[in-house]
Amino acid sequence: MSPRAAWRLESLGFSEVYDYTVGKLDWLAAGLATEGTNANRPRAGGLARKDVPTCGLEERLSVVRDRVRNQGWEAAVVINDERIVFGLLRAKELAGNGDQLISQAMRPGPSTFRPYVLAEEMAHSMVDHKLESSPITISDGRLVGLLLQKDVVEAVRKSA
Amino acid sequence: MPKEIDRDGLRRMVEAGAQLVEVLPAEEYVEDHLPGAISLPLRHVDAEGSKVLDKQRSVIVYCWDIA
Numbered sequence: 001m002s003p004r005a006a007w008r009l010e011s012l013g014f015s016e017v018y019d020y021t022v023g024k025l026d027w028l029a030a031g032l033a034t035e036g037t038n039a040n041r042p043r044a045g046g047l048a049r050k051d052v053p054t055c056g057l058e059e060r061l062s063v064v065r066d067r068v069r070n071q072g073w074e075a076a077v078v079i080n081d082e083r084i085v086f087g088l089l090r091a092k093e094l095a096g097n098g099d100q101l102i103s104q105a106m107r108p109g110p111s112t113f114r115p116y117v118l119a120e121e122m123a124h125s126m127v128d129h130k131l132e133s134s135p136i137t138i139s140d141g142r143l144v145g146l147l148l149q150k151d152v153v154e155a156v157r158k159s160a
Numbered sequence: 161m162p163k164e165i166d167r168d169g170l171r172r173m174v175e176a177g178a179q180l181v182e183v184l185p186a187e188e189y190v191e192d193h194l195p196g197a198i199s200l201p202l203r204h205v206d207a208e209g210s211k212v213l214d215k216q217r218s219v220i221v222y223c224w225d226i227a
């Protein structure tokens with residue numbers, strides 16, 4: 001749609017026309033602010049816990065488990081130096097053999113969601129699929145935070 | 161020929177005074193649009209483009225995505 005608009009404007013005499021081809025989806029997926037009636041509705045990115053523990057592939061599970069539990073968590077996100085999400089450790093994985101490397105213990109390739117998804121949609125999806133938590137990532141796979149089902153359900157209840 | 165622009169380029173150009181235009185249907189604009197954008201749905205470009213936009217300034221158009 002935008003290429004046609006750009007070409008048409010040029011034909012109408014506009015000499016400097018640019019097309020942001022990746023569009024609103026790219027903007028929203030990057031977690032950037034918008035204006036409009038949805039702008040103040042709770043979304044996945046705003047509700048995600050930014051303080052979720054993280055760890056690397058080569059760490060030992062026993063070490064990570066101690067660190068995660070000392071921070072009061074039962075989950076951690078496995079990332080690299082660029083904060084790209086590789087896996088997830090939920091309670092079940094954290095309870096595994098502590099001698100394993102994280103690369104062996106983690107749940108690889110978890111489903112991720114974008115920051116712009118509205119809380120109502122997230123709540124339905126997480127409840128329907130029995131997801132206790134879901135990593136929220138921007139379009140290039142970088143971690144924003146971990147969204148907990150209890151947080152998103154509570155946000156929906158409050159905004160109802 | 162219109163030029164493609166990325167997110168960083170868009171921000172720089174808008175700060176420099178470019179006009180930002182969403183060409184999706186108006187109801188989608190009402191729900192969510194980029195900060196500072198105006199609504200000019202594609203089907204209104206012919207009739208209103210020259211009225212609502214300044215030909216002396218750069219224009220950036222966008223829709224939902226590349227599709």
